[in-house]
Amino acid sequence: MMNKRLFSILAASTLLLFGLAACGSNDSGETTTTSAKKENKVIKVASHLPPMTDVVELAGDVLEKDGWQVELIQVSDNIQYNELVNHKEADASFAQHEPYMQMYNKEKHGNLTAVQKIYNAKVGYYSKQFKSIDELPEGAKIAIPNDLPNEGRALAILNEAGLIKLKDGVGFEGTVKDIEENPKQFELVPLDLLNLPEAYNEDDIAMTYNYPTYIAKVGLTPKDAILLEKTIDERFAISLVAREDNEASEAIQALKQAMTSETVKKFLEDNHSDTLVPAF
The missing domain is CATH 3.40.190.10 (Periplasmic binding protein-like II)
Structure with missing residues (x-):
């Protein structure tokens, strides 16, 4: 009788442990699945x-x-x-x-x-020394971006304002090599976008191109620009x-x-x- 009872207890315990192990495995699987879903x-x-x-x-x-x-x-x-x-x-x-x-x-x-x-x-140009592009002296240094896409955009603005003349058809994709006329012999100074805000405070830089995000570092907004982009290329x-x-x-x-x-x-x-x- 004792042997039968002991066998029943052991069998029940084994089933219980198996059941708990199965539940644990199921819970773990659900946790892994939930975690994967969250990660996705x-x-x-x-x-x-x-x-x-x-x-x-x-x-x-x-x-x-x-x-x-x-x-x-x-x-x-x-x-x-x-x-x-x-x-x-x-x-x-x-x-x-x-x-x-x-x-x-x-x-x-x-x-x-x-x-x-x-x-x-x-986007546009800013000057610490001059209030109008008409005041820019001959040979003035103008800071522009040194990467091709932004250089082309910066030059297109100068072209539209009549400060330089680019080759016909270059649009926003011109480079300094495409400048056909530069009546006041402006010196274009290429700089990294992130360095353009500092150029604004340089005594020998008459005007600098910039984005609102970067020029904000020196406390300026497009309202302070002396030349803004008029024609927008989407x-x-x-x-x-x-x-x-x-x-x-x-x-x-x-x-x-x-x-x-x-x-x-x-x-x-x-x-x-x-x-x-x-x-x-």
């Missing part, structure tokens, strides 16, 4: 400075209700956001216009693609950028929708109308 709902976005970083964070707030988590990766230069996306360390970036992205693709054999235009920045709109392999993914399409939401548009119009115009 994370969108990593590389960006640089406000208001670009602000837009990314606001898009994250919009997407939160749908279970998405937007992770902002803030970088300190104009190289890393493309490197991160191209090497799949980030899903997307929001820091540049399409011509700049195309330059990266060409130089680095990248597969980046512009997904959505978000806003057009009000290719230069600051855009959401992804890769060719993930452009159509659920995550990037959700991000695109959030960044073109009324919430983002209202934020841009209410808080940054002096520096940009929404492009959607």
Whole structure:
């Protein structure tokens, strides 16, 4: 009788342990699955400075209700956001216009693609010494960007204002080699975009080109510019950028929708109308 009872207890214990082990395995599986789902709902976005970083964070707030988590990766230069996306360390970036992205693709054999235009920045020229372009003296030094896409845009503004004359047909893609006429013999000084704000304070620089994001470092806005871009080329709109392999993914399409939401548009119009115009 004792042997039968002992056998029953051992059998019950074995079944109980097996059951607990099975439950534990099931719980672990569910936890792993849940964790994987959460990870799949994370969108990593590389960006640089406000208001670009602000837009990314606001898009994250919009997407939160749908279970998405937007992770902002803030970088300190104009190289890393493309490197991160191209090497799949980030899903997307929001820091540049399409011509700049195309330059990266060409130089680095990248597969980046512009997904959505978000806003057009009000770019132009600033001077600490002069209040009008008419005051610029002969031989004055003018600081311009040293990368080809932004150089072409900067020269197009000077051309439109009559300060120089570019070859017919170059449009926004001209270089200093395309200058046919330079009546006042201006000296064009190429600098990295991030160094242009410092050039504004240099005594020998009469005028410097810049974006609102960068010139804000020296306390200026487009209202302080002595020359602003008049003709807008939509290719230069600051855009959401992804890769060719993930452009159509659920995550990037959700991000695109959030960044073109009324919430983002209202934020841009209410808080940054002096520096940009929404492009959607």
